[in-house]
Amino acid sequence: MAEMGTDSAEMPLPTPAVTNNPPENTIHDEAWKHRAPYHKVSHERFGPVKWRAHCQCRKISYVIRQDRPLNAKFCHCRGCQVMHGAPFQWAAIFHKEDVSFVNGSSGLSFYSSSLNTQKYHTPTKVSCSFCHTLIMDEGRNTCLLFPQLIEFAGSPEEKKNQRNLFKPTCHIFYEQRVMDIPDGIPKWSAMNDDSDRLDDRGNKIDQ
Numbered sequence: 521m522a523e524m525g526t527d528s529a530e531m532p533l534p535t536p537a538v539t540n541n542p543p544e545n546t547i548h549d550e551a552w553k554h555r556a557p558y559h560k561v562s563h564e565r566f567g568p569v570k571w572r573a574h575c576q577c578r579k580i581s582y583v584i585r586q587d588r589p590l591n592a593k594f595c596h597c598r599g600c601q602v603m604h605g606a607p608f609q610w611a612a613i614f615h616k617e618d619v620s621f622v623n624g625s626s627g628l629s630f631y632s633s634s635l636n637t638q639k640y641h642t643p644t645k646v647s648c649s650f651c652h653t654l655i656m657d658e659g660r661n662t663c664l665l666f667p668q669l670i671e672f673a674g675s676p677e678e679k680k681n682q683r684n685l686f687k688p689t690c691h692i693f694y695e696q697r698v699m700d701i702p703d704g705i706p707k708w709s710a711m712n713d714d715s716d717r718l719d720d721r722g723n724k725i726d727q
């Protein structure tokens with residue numbers, strides 16, 4: 521036995537089955553867990569809650585402390601169509617500090633399409649890791665929430681009034697739409713007003 525021990529001590533170390541890299545996430549900066557909207561904030565610090573929202577299975581919920589978003593848009597880009605399984609995406613923009621996840625960073629999954637990775641890296645799609653409801657698009661400075669998740673309450677009229685606070689100011693990537701939306705709201709062919717202004721039927725408007 522002693523001989524075997526000596527032999528093995530002289531042999532090179534075996535190559536690990538996987539790699540020497542630490543498991544995913546241990547190597548990465550986890551500072552995001554300690555920032556809005558993921559860190560836990562006391563009720564006193566956060567202030568009065570204006571809106572509550574949750575995913576389909578209710579394991580993920582978040583609160584908002586502003587009455588209305590900074591802006592809201594309908595996005596018709598192909599990425600939104602595919603990721604949301606819907607003709608277009610309805611996004612309401614908030615400062616991250618105005619949003620707080622009730623269970624912090626637990627139970628969330630990430631997908632960054634620019635890097636094609638599930639590691640946390642903004643901009644990223646955030647979803648419930650249990651029911652896979654898409655929760656938000658997190659950018660570097662703001663987050664784009666999906667108002668469908670918000671608990672509007674009361675009569676149909678009251679719900680409509682609440683929903684109106686999240687009314688989009690424009691449609692973007694309208695050139696990629698799967699249907700016309702004749703709502704009279706400004707429409708842009710691509711990301712923003714640097715692109716072509718289109719009418720409800722997608723015809724270019726000379727400006």
Ligand SMILES: [Zn+2]
Nearest residue numbers: 575577648651
């Ligand atoms: Zn869920």
Ligand SMILES: [Zn+2]
Nearest residue numbers: 595596597600
């Ligand atoms: Zn989009």
